[in-house]
Every structure is written in structure tokens, then in C-alpha cells.
Amino acid sequence: MIATIHKKEPQITTKVAYINGKAYEMRAGETILAFLKRHLGEKYVPTLCDAPNLEPFGACRVCSVDIARQGNGGLKTVASCHTPMEEGLFIYPDSESVLKLRRNIIELVLTDHPLDCLTCEVNGNCELQDVAAQVGIRKVRYPEGKNHLDREKDLSHPYMTSDLSKCIMCYRCVRACDEVQGQLVLSVANRGFDSVIIKGMDESFFDSDCVSCGACAQACPTSAISDIYQSKSVVAQKEVRTVCTYCGVGCNLDVKVTGDQVLSIQAPYDAEVNAGHTCLKGRYAFAFYKHPDRLRAPLIKRNGIFETATWDEAYDYIVNKLDTIRRENGPDFIAGISSARCTNEENYLMQKFIRAVIGTNNIDGCARVCHSPTAIGMQRTFGTGAATNSIADLQYTDCMLVIGANPTAAHPVTGAKIKQKAMKGTTLIVLDPRTTEIAKYADHHLQLRPGTNVAVLNMMLYYIMQEGLEAKAFIETRTEGYDDFKKNILQLNIAELEAVSGVPREQVRAAAIAYAKAKAAMSFHGLGVTEHYQGTYTVMLIADLAMITGNVGRPGCGVNPLRGQNNVQGMADMGVQPYQGAGYMDVTNPDIVQKYANFYRRPVSDKVGYTIPEMYDSALAGKLKAMWIIGEDVVQSDPNSQKVIKALEALDFLVVQELFMTETSKYADVVLPGASFLEKEGTFTNGERRIQRVNKVVEPIGDAKPDGQILVEIMNRFGYPQRPYTAKGILEEIADIVPFFAGVRWDELGTQGKQWPVTPDGRDTKILHQDSFKRGKGRFVFRDFIETPELDAYHEQYPFILTTNRVLEHYNSGTMTRRTHNVDIITEDILLINPVDAREQGIEEGQMVRLVSPRGEVQSKARLTDEVKPGVLSTTFHFPELLVNNLTSDTHDTEANCPEYKVVAVRLEKV
């Protein structure tokens, strides 16, 4: 742990200061405490209110030291945590007087602290206990007086607990809630000795607005705030560093384990990605891994009933079936869907299995239904379909543009960082039909009608040109196609775009000016950009915005898609798409085909395979007979569920690798039990291209196996000599074929990972396109707004626009989070409706309503909120009970074939 983790790297100087008369090198800008920690060790000076990821606070005074400005000068006692270093300062960190002061302060603390250490949750891992021991308390001399020992515990919450009789009022929880998460749920009530930590307006954890990130529990030095997992208890055999399995932020996690039992998860302070922070999914939603519903053995469906089978039986059955189909129909009658939840190594193996063993390019993954337009849009404009910058660049940015993303719910740690910046005054522009949490903090919230991103972005481009705010030199030297682009933009009919988007032009203009005038502007986008009819073009316009303002290739700027799944970036990198193989190489290019064939030592197809939507269409048309799906509940998560079900039913053979029986695996012929992220090793690549090590924490449950091992075994059964599944071994193979993985070595990834491209000598890359774009010059692409066919066709009969979104507590189809206590916090999908609409329809809060689309209907409970504008409805898809994808349409992004989840024409009826 380093005290200055969050602060800018101090400048190294040759100045010195003196500790007990001996000279030590000091750094400009550091505190006395940081200086002492550096030279004398982390724990040499005791502290209670100081924490690695919090600002100096100066409450406990235990870190006091004596200082003098001259060797023989008068001594002064100061708190070292908030006193800056000075050159030539004489510091006496353990003078008699200081030692006595510390002892006396701790004695005062103990007059109001229960002395039940032996039965306390944090016995042996309590900072107060440690400090008391360090300062040498033997006795509390004060007679019994006023105290707070009778405070009651708060056990209201599924995860968070508090026992404020143990509270020492160091404010670390309050500061963590404020400085780390930015939720401001905790504060202090009353004053002086009566001061007490409060949640909300002195409510319970459960009744407060707590988002259960656990930052307070991790920050608390005692057990005053903790969690149901007793995260700070010391009874663990080992602690394993790994990477979270949920979103694309890629939080590092320290997992405490005894035997095969995960005890708790904490966020390491030294992790570059999440520096001591994570969300309730990462920290608390891990219990699914040993849920009774976990699949523990292979299942083969016989006569409509799943029967437990051995692995040998399952493999024989699969090989026989697939071989027959391939022989009778050809390899293109087989398709695979790989999983963004699996490791790079597993994704690589899956696409290799489909390409080199089966012999088809029918391989796709869930990026199809989320960020495929990002990959294509950024490849066409920049040359690389990945985030240009790092999240850490937020510290350099002057303007954040967030489009169609709700990061505080879907990417909580990045969301918290964006919110932190916005709260402190960094310009924030939000394009979103909903008033998301960060939209409340926005300087400019352009609350556009769903499906009109292109209209608003074009308006922004128009105003940047009109105001003459283009970065002319950048456009000149780094880009192409600008003249035509400019001509097209300036010919736009602004009045029409204003009408269609519903955003007043002055608002758009102000936002455009703010973005263009920022020294460094950074854009983030999510599925509200991609899951549209014009998704890819929206991404290209975001790239246009970055290029026209010169916001590429520098710190604090760029185009940064917020990737939804832990490894959706890696999945695509590994070649899980029907037109590009491992490393994004074109599968129709004869040289590439040869290259892959040589590498895999098998012939490979040069024909582009099916995207996921095409797989369903082909199955329904009898052109696809077998599918193999890993870790993806397509029935619940893909649009138009009934169509997906029909397609799966039309197959001759379906293999599903899963943790649980899902809506999809119900239709499988063989279900193979995969291992969860806690049970295997490999690498995940987060949304900023950071390849990080996933380390095995416990053995797989029952007979479950890592998906990669299953794939290796099945490849071997097919007669392909694939080496065994080890992260190290497969990664070596990947490094030999994926150019930007050339220097990636399992043993060299360390705890922070590396951001690709990684050169053969192991250097990684924080910022892409610094001197030139991957494709040479950045390409400006113009596209006018086109109304989605969904609304063209159905808006009259189905006058509401339903848009789908996510909540913090659940992850996608909820397969995992519904099997944790998260379900005790959010128990169902809810429909958000504007009070004006509700009044017109006679709908009241909490009432059941029916939503009808051209595809089907569902019923949901209504919540009245002005988070959505009139005419717009919003709901989540985390629960199979609602199965909102019964409503969603077949409309897809024209370029990437990504479904348009975000605009669904619906009718609203009272039940």
C-alpha cells in the first residue's frame, strides 16, 4: 500500500529532510506521513483516520510527530498526515512526548469503545487493536463516563452491516462514500461527543440510498461498518488476486478463501483499475458460484428429459452428432456462439474449434448484440475497434461526453470516477433519453428521443463548424475526407433534426461548444449508441467529433466505448466474429486464410460466417442444424425471444456450456457444466484493452470443468492435437497469431496487466493512434439521420417507445446476480413511465401494466418517474419472469447487425 496512490506522481528531487537527525531524500508535495512511510515503513507511524485512497483528514491525531525547522529549534507537534514536507525539516516521529500523546489519545478512544476484542468480528485484523498495541496501552485510567456502547446493530441490509458501538468516528466511511463512490449516503449527525455516523436521514442501511459498494466497510478500521461476509475477519487460509467476472471495468479483487469456501472479496488498494474500490456485484455478488442450482455434471436430453451423464458419454454423444451433421450437411450447418464471460484463452479455443476443427466461420459472440457497431465503426474511422484511451485519463480531461451509457449502474467503478469528476466541476455532457444518475450532474443533458443519436451528433458537428471550432491542423495532417464531410454537415436541415430529436438547438449548440473548446475532451459510449438501427453510424459520428476537435491520441481524450462484459473486448480480439479471425484479420483475404491454415495446421473457410441473428434465420430456414453456445442465455437476452426459441427448436442439435440451467439451456440436447471465474485461470481484457490475469481461487464445483478444458478435450476427441488448457500455454499460442498480443506472457502480466498492443519486447500501450491512426489517416464519414423501420412501421398503432436498460444490482439476464443476495435488493423488472403518461392512461404507482408490441406482450409493475420523458418507457431485462425480449424487434443495425433493443414500438394498457 502506498499512501499517495490517487495523487499525482510526486516529482523526485534531491532535497532532504531529517528523521531523528538523519538525512533522507524527500519529494516535493508529499506529506510528512507519506515521507515517513516511505522511509520507515507503512506501519511505523500509527494512524487511524488515514486511508490509502482518501484525502488527509486530520481527525485522529495519532500520527502526530514533533518537528523543528532547525536542528536545535523549538519543537512543535503536528499531525503528519496533513502537514506538507519542507526541505530541511527535522522530524522526530517517536519522541517521548509524541509517544505519550499517541498513548493518551488511544486511551481516550478506549473510554468509549467496547473491550470485547476476543469475540469481535475483526479480532486480529482491527486497526484500533493494532494501534493500541503499538502505542502500548496497558490501562484506561478514566472513571466510567458517558459512552455509546449501547448502540444497536443495523442488520437491515442483505450485505451491509453496522455496529456503531464499535465506531471511533474516524470518518473513513463517510469519506469513502463521498470521495470514492460519490454517493453521499453517509454523514455524521449531531456534534462533539454526540456525533454519530448516519445513513441518509438517520435511516437503516436498507432504507437509505446506499448502493452497497462496500467502500465504507472496507475503509472502516474497526467492525463498526462491515458486511455479512465479515470481510475483515482474519480467518482465511489464503488470499487470491483475480479479476471480476461482471462488467468490462475489470476490477481487481482480492478473494479470501478457506478450503473451497470463498469467505469474502475486497478491492486491492494497489490496483490501477480500481484502487480499493469495486461495486456490489464485484464485492458481494459471488455466492452464485456454489448455489445449489449450479450444474455439476454433463446432461444429455433423452426423450425430452435431461439425464446426468459422464463426460465421456457426453463427448461421444456430441462428436457423433456433430460429425454426422458435418458429413451430411457440411461444416456451415454448424455454428458456435462464444462467451464474453469466458477468458481470452477460452474464446480463442472456441473460435479455433469452430474454424479449424469444424471448418466454418460461423462463430459469433454477444458483442454482436452490444458493441459490434463500435468495433466496426471505429475500425472504419480509426482502424481499431477498441477504446483509444485509458480510464485513468479521466484525471487529464476537461470535458466528458457520455452518450447512451449509464455507467453508475452498468460500469460502477468507472461511473463513480466520472461522477466524481462531474461533481467537482469538470464539464459533463450527457446524451441520453433518460435522466440517468450522471445526467443529474451534467452541465448539458441532451434528453433526446430514443433512436435519434445521429440527429443530435450531426447538430453538434454542425455547430462546431459554424462556430469555427474545428482543430484545423489535426484535420489537415491526420485525417481524410473532411471537405465532403463538411459540405454534407453544413447542408443539414437543423430545424428538422431539432424536431426529430426533441432537443432544442441552443442546448445542442452549447454542448457542442463546450466539447470543442475543452483542452482535452473524452467521450464514453454504451449500448444506447450501438443498439440502434443506426448504431455503427453513430459510433462513426462520435469518432468524427473526436477528430474534428483533435481529441485523439492525447491524454484525457479519445473515443472510449464502455464495454459491458468482463471480456467482451477480449472475445472480439480472439476472433469471435464471422468475418475476422484471431487478431481481427479478414477471413476472406487469401493471404490471411493461408496464414490461419498454416498456423492451425488445418484448412479454414474463406467464406464469411453467420452473425448471431443470421444463425437464427438460417436455423429457421433449415440452413443451420447445430449450434454450440457457451455462457450466453440468448433466449432471455437476445431480441424477439419467441423467434429465438423457434430457431433453437428448429436445430437438430444444440450444445450449451453453462453454469446454470437457463432459458436457453432448456432447449439444449447436451448441457455441459462450465467452471465459474473463481474456478479457473486465464486472462480477461477490460474495456481499456488491459489484459489481466484471472487466477484460480477454488476448484470447480462437482464435475464442472473450465470451458477451455472442455474445448480442448472436445478438439482432441475430434482428432485435433490441441495442447492442454493452461492459461500460460494457450496465451503463448495466442501471442504467436494475434499481432497485438505479440509480447503478452502469462508470467509477465503481473498484478496490473498490460494494455494491448503489447510489443514483442513486452511494452504496452496506454493511448492508441498517438502519431498516426491504425488505418493511416482518420476517416471522416457522414451519415444523415434515418428513422428506424421499427417506428416507421409501427409507431401509429404502438405510440410509446420502450427502451431497455440495466440496474446496478443485476447483470444482464441475471443468471448469476439472481442467485445472490442482490435479488433481495432488486426483486423484479420495473417499467418506468412518466407521470404525465401515467395520468393519461390512469396508471398508478406500483400498478401492473401490459406492454404490447408487434411481437408479443408482457406485464410489468409501473413506477412513475420523470427519469423518462412523456412518450418514452423504460425497463430492464434481468428477470425471466418479465422476458421483455418478447417485445423487442428484428430491426438491426444496418452495418453490424446489432439488434435495436433501445427502440421498441409498444402500446400501454392497464391490466
Place this chain on the structure above:
Amino acid sequence: MSKNLTALAARKGKGLTNNLFERIAHLAEENGTPNPEALRQIADEFLVGNANVYGTTTFYDFTKPDHQGKKVYVCNGSACMLAGTQTAVREALMQHFQPEAIGEMCCLGRCHENGAFHFNGQNYSALPAEGIGSILDGAAEAAGTDAYRVAALGTPVLTAPFPTLKDCREVIINMLRETPAVLLQSIRESGLRGRGGAGFPMAFKLEACRKAEGSPKFIVCNADEGDPGAFSDRYLMEQQPLAVLLGMLIAGYAAGAERGVIYIRAEYPESINIIQEAIGELTEAGLNGAHLLGSDFSFHFKLIKAQGAYICGEETALLQSIEGKRPEVRVRPPYPAQEGLFGKPTVVNNVETLANLYYIIANGGAAFAQIGTQRSSGTKLLSLDSAFNRPGLYEVDMGTPLAQVVETLGGGFRRPVKALHIGGPLGGLVPVHKIPDLTIDFESFAENGFLLGHASIIGIPEEYPMVQYLEHLFAFTAHESCGKCFPCRIGSVRGQELLHKAQHESYQIDTTLFNDLVETLAKGSLCALGGGIPLPVRNAMLYFKAELSPYFKE
């Protein structure tokens, strides 16, 4: 301190215009404490947590939930307590109010005549029981008596009749003709030091603020004169309001600040009204707003009414308060001149300090430096309480012997006094035999182990038990502690408990323990509240050892 809350309070032009603290205080006006739903709405509007607004609400005496239903307040300041007038006042009030409707205020600044209470937005003092009754019945409107002697011994800088606004205008016009650098030089020459207690050179702060990056910059006038026994700021605000406000304006010009906030304690309703009126007069005279008198210099005044928390006299707590946060003391650095109100460069000065500035621009810094001593220039206001034969508000040149103050101005003591408590509750306890050793200036007090502080002077009667007075000081500190730093939060309570137990039980305080406690407070406290209480306690332990010895064991 929370950077987020600071920024959110100033977001989108809110700051002083739509001030979070005022909004919370306003909600408490009707019932004594805000209703929770209204508080939630404010939290939503300001994008802060419910916990933040609730936490703020519960901090202040006049907004906290316990304040609900309070109708009348008895002064519990040191002077009234020592004068022994408050039992009778409380009894008189009990005739009209239920006990739960009677609150306390500390202090109303009526130390010269005592018997002070606050009712219906006005202060009263020195009234007989019938008088109190008729006021409560609404029969009498008299604003108490509040007559006190005002006199100067030496050069009257602050007590001289203040020029008319018309004359002031000319002086200000002349000032605006010169650059701020010229003004700063003049202030530097004057040697003016802060009168709030610390004695910090004024020019230094103004210059630091001027040089700091950030805008807008603020001048904050600390009119939270919370020291029981002090009423010199009250005098200035009520009788020399233009001196105070123009002082802020002048400081603003010197520091490059365009906003002036005067933060006045709620216990001084008359001061609030008079200053508000005076701001109105300045507006009419073209001395409040944009481009004063056609110059490039803009200065906007804002009055903020405090809500009952002594700690707000500490400058960083005061800034927290204006931001609507809990007024918990901030760590330094950053100093207010770098990151002050709403994170912007800010100069915080006491009322009396600022009130000197007009004299300096009218007469020049050198003229001011001629008054007083070399290191403590100018004059000092002194408030003498009812222990003196002639209580009142006096101005003396720095360096004037304390004995002269006691005898010539105060006319000696009304009854036998054993010590003077000078400079508020955290000031030194001067035994009467030390009076001849002291002169009124920062150095003399410091060298003798006392503190000039705000220079309020309270006489402790011969018969008043010193142990009880010390308990009162600890109780005061415990009540007013913000609770942030461990030594003050816990230590002040333990100190009070020890002294209480020693008086009321067969218990003697372990002297080593007590000394350890006092040392812990002195060395360990974050601010001058916890850090200040040891001074009078140590003075008492030194000079009243015999009287205190029965309560202590070695």
C-alpha cells in the same frame, strides 16, 4: 473536507445566490427544525446526500431536531453565569413557558448588565421579573436596556464618530483611483494584525489571496462573535456598521475579491438588522454591486445569519458553514487564501480587524502604525463585564497597561474578584496579582503565559469556586466541539466528567491523568477550541493551586 460538497454547493451559480445553508436554516424557521421531506427536496435540488443536509441540520443549536418548539432562550454565557442572574430569569420565563420551550443561547453579548434572554427575535437584559413578564405578554416593546459605556483611552480609531456615507464615498473614490498594490502597501505599513485572536498580519493574507488563482474571490467577515464575555464586534456592527462593511469593501479591493460575506451569529438579531440596513444604504450609495462608482471594481455584499455553533468562529468551520456543510474544522493547508469559500481564494477576517481599514485608507498606513506599540499597532477594543464598576466597551491604544484599564476605565471591581478571564473561554485566567504585569498587546500577554484574544474581560468573583469555573469551561468546549478530532471530542467530555465527579462524589482526580488530558488537548487538537482550553486550565492549576488541591491527588 469534502471537495464534492464544496463544489456542489456552488454548482450552476448557487453559491451565495441560492445558498444551501440559508435554505436549510429557512426550513427550521417555522418549527425550530426542518421537516424531513422538505430537507430531502433540498438535497435533491443540490445533488447532495440526504445525510449531508440532515447532518448539517443536526449540528446547529437552532436547527437541530431538539430545537423544535423552543420559544425563548436564556443566556448561559460566562458573564451572566458568574453574575448569578440567570436563575431568576429562568424562573420568570417559567411563568409563561413550559420548560421544553425554554432553550439556551451562549452568549447574547449583554455581559455588561446580564440577566440576558432572547425572545421573538430580540435580546433583552437586566430586566426585573415584571419587566420580563410584560415583554413576554407583548405589553412592552423595549429592547432591554442595553446601555453601556463607550470610551476611548488614547486614539479613538474605532469608537470615533464615523463619517457620513457621503464623505466615505470620496475616500473610496480616492482609493479606487490608486491600484490595489498601493492600498496593500498602505495596509502593510499600518502593521494591522488580526483582532480575532491569532494576531496574523492582515496584509499578508490579502496579498496571498490576491496572488492565488481562482475566481470569484471572497472576503468573509467573521461576525460570529461567540466568545462569552465579548461584545466588541456587536458594538461595531450595531454602532459603526459602515466601518465594518466598508472595511470588507476595502479588503476586497486589496485582495481582488468581488464578493463580501458577513456571517453574523443568530444570537445578535439587532446586529443582523442594522447591518442589513447598512448594506441597503451602501447599495443606494453605489457601493454594493457591479462596477462601484463607475470603476472596474465590483463588490457584492451578502449577509448570512449563523445558526448557533461556537465553532463557526473558527475560520475554516465558518467557511464550511456558509457552504451548507457541517462546520467541521478543515485541515490546513490548503489555507483559505488558496482554497477558501467554495474552494476559491478567500480572506477571513474578524469584524474589528476589518473595521480598522477605513481609518487606514483615510489617514494612511503610517498614521495607523503610529498608534500602539511597534509590533502591535493600532488600538484594541475591550469589553468589560458587570464585575467592573463601569462595565462597557472601551478602546485603548495597544500597549496600554491592563491596570489602567481596570482602574481608569473600569473603575475597579464592583465586588471582590480573584481573576480576570481575558480573551474568551479559551483565553488566559489572569489572577488579580498579575494585572500590573500586563499591557494590552499581543506580546505582553503571550510572554506572560496568557492570550489577548478578542480582549473580552470577565471578572471571576472571589467566592466563585474555581473548580466549578473549570468545569464550566470544559462543558462549554464539550458542547461546542465539532467532534472531528479525537482529543477534543472525547477529551472535553472526560475533562468535564472528572471535574464534576471531584465536586460531587468522594473522588479526587489523578493529577497525572489530568495533566495528560490537558497536554493531549493542547498538543493533539486540530483547532484552537480543543487546543485552547488548556491555557485557562493550566493558569488555574498554577495560580489557584491551593483552592483546587482538595480535588486532586498526586
